[in-house]
Amino acid sequence: MDPARGKGGFQEGAEAIWRAALAAVDPWVLVRSTVERQGDTLRIQGREFNLASYERVSVISFGKAAAAMGEALASVLDERLTAGLVVVPWPVRPEASRLEYLEAAHPIPDAKSVEAARRAVEIASKAGEKDLVFVCISGGGSSLLALPAEGVTLDKKRRLTEDLLRAGATIQELNVVRKHLSGIKGGQLARAAFPATVVTLVISDVVGDDLGTIASGPTYWDDSTFADARAILERTGLWDGAPATVRARIEDGERGRVPETLKADDPVFARAAAYVIGDNMTALRAAKHEAEKLGFEPIFLSSSDGGEARRTAGSYAAFLSELACSAANLPRPLCLLAGGELTVTVKGRGRGGRNTEFVLASIVELEKAEVSGLDWLILSLGTDGIDGPTDAAGAWADARTIKTARALGLVPAEYLEDNDSYSFFKQTGNLIMTGPTGTNVMDLRVFLLRAA
Numbered sequence: 229m230d231p232a233r234g235k236g237g238f239q240e241g242a243e244a245i246w247r248a249a250l251a252a253v254d255p256w257v258l259v260r261s262t263v264e265r266q267g268d269t270l271r272i273q274g275r276e277f278n279l280a281s282y283e284r285v286s287v288i289s290f291g292k293a294a295a296a297m298g299e300a301l302a303s304v305l306d307e308r309l310t311a312g313l314v315v316v317p318w319p320v321r322p323e324a325s326r327l328e329y330l331e332a333a334h335p336i337p338d339a340k341s342v343e344a345a346r347r348a349v350e351i352a353s354k355a356g357e358k359d360l361v362f363v364c365i366s367g368g369g370s371s372l373l374a375l376p377a378e379g380v381t382l383d384k385k386r387r388l389t390e391d392l393l394r395a396g397a398t399i400q401e402l403n404v405v406r407k408h409l410s411g412i413k414g415g416q417l418a419r420a421a422f423p424a425t426v427v428t429l430v431i432s433d434v435v436g437d438d439l440g441t442i443a444s445g446p447t448y449w450d451d452s453t454f455a456d457a458r459a460i461l462e463r464t465g466l467w468d469g470a471p472a473t474v475r476a477r478i479e480d481g482e483r484g485r486v487p488e489t490l491k492a493d494d495p496v497f498a499r500a501a502a503y504v505i506g507d508n509m510t511a512l513r514a515a516k517h518e519a520e521k522l523g524f525e526p527i528f529l530s531s532s533d534g535g536e537a538r539r540t541a542g543s544y545a546a547f548l549s550e551l552a553c554s555a556a557n558l559p560r561p562l563c564l565l566a567g568g569e570l571t572v573t574v575k576g577r578g579r580g581g582r583n584t585e586f587v588l589a590s591i592v593e594l595e596k597a598e599v600s601g602l603d604w605l606i607l608s609l610g611t612d613g614i615d616g617p618t619d620a621a622g623a624w625a626d627a628r629t630i631k632t633a634r635a636l637g638l639v640p641a642e643y644l645e646d647n648d649s650y651s652f653f654k655q656t657g658n659l660i661m662t663g664p665t666g667t668n669v670m671d672l673r674v675f676l677l678r679a680a
Contacts, residue, residue: 252514291366337374355424367433367668369443414489454481533568545593578648581616
């Protein structure tokens with residue numbers, strides 16, 4: 229059956245599209261296609277490194293894609309690899325690996341995160357001027373390597389992180405605060421390795437691929453300040469209730485009593501290079517290619533969705549409603565593609581994540597608009613396979629989902645009000661379950677449309 233044209237084919241086509249997107253951001257593939265070796269010459273995005281000129285070569289890999297990135301790089305370096313550390317958020321240990329593995333917590337750091345950060349700093353600190361240190365970073369790295377600054381306990385930092393997440397802080401805002409309460413973020417891992425050469429490979433999980441934001445930029449300069457961190461806490465209403473030690477450190481930083489994070493002109497960065505090897509657009513381009521193969525007309529909408537999931541869903545639903553007016557004139561079925569990362573301000577007592585909430589909010593809005601003459605499917609998933617505090621990657625919905633909900637006596641708006649999107653889609657059978665994918669390039673949204 230043609231997924232773009234056959235009856236009931238949208239679900240099949242949507243799955244093929246998101247699976248193609250995930251395959252394109254497989255960390256092993258990204259590393260092996262980016263880091264090329266011929267003899268002792270290593271080429272990375274046009275720059276060459278002579279492995280023979282370094283006495284020791286180390287790898288520090290952390291994040292949701294850490295295992296595959298680390299192992300892929302180790303396979304390229306082969307006999308030149310001296311030492312390697314991989315920090316992961318779940319149990320994984322490939323057979324016959326030459327790398328040391330540590331497990332730490334995500335999204336809230338724990339004592340193992342501190343242990344992992346200290347081990348990373350230890351490896352970096354042993355590097356000398358004639359050494360090469362590779363750092364592989366992927367989503368989740370901020371919590372996997374946590375080294376609270378002097379005077380700030382892990383417990384206080386962890387509670388503040390939880391409060392920021394509940395308050396709907398963006399990943400950029402969250403990382404500004406964390407960098408100024410850390411002993412490893414904001415370029416400080418690169419400082420530990422100086423004067424060694426540091427090469428960072430990044431799979432981006434932030435809008436715009438800002439290297440200072442991804443995993444809080446442990447090997448990259450930071451342009452945010454203590455004043456910025458305070459402003460974020462004030463905006464989210466958390467400043468007055470923040471731990472006294474946190475407020476004291478930020479105030480000391482504002483007054484110059486505590487050194488700022490590393491800035492662009494720091495000598496450390498004269499011996500450091502960073503490369504983004506995969507991001508949201510990598511996944512979207514693969515999704516576009518697959519959609520074309522299936523007979524859809526693919527259109528990019530955005531790779532930088534942000535803000536509240538409900539508000540963004542409302543905007544997309546309004547757009548789809550407008551398209552319904554001209555659906556009969558569409559030359560072929562449309563596949564609209566978007567990415568980015570949304571937020572959810574939790575006010576209810578239910579269970580869900582930003583992707584399931586987005587899809588639920590979308591169908592609530594489409595019900596209000598009473599869209600007719602359009603066959604549609606909406607899908608949103610986290611490329612890491614984890615949507616908030618759930619075991620789902622996300623959800624999908626079409627007109628049949630609304631009929632199923634009615635038959636079950638479910639009221640979408642009530643579940644949305646209680647932030648209970650996971651429970652809603654579990655009952656309708658629309659959850660997307662992938663398990664941890666081992667990668668993370670934010671979220672993927674797919675909208676399939678045709679005249680009914």
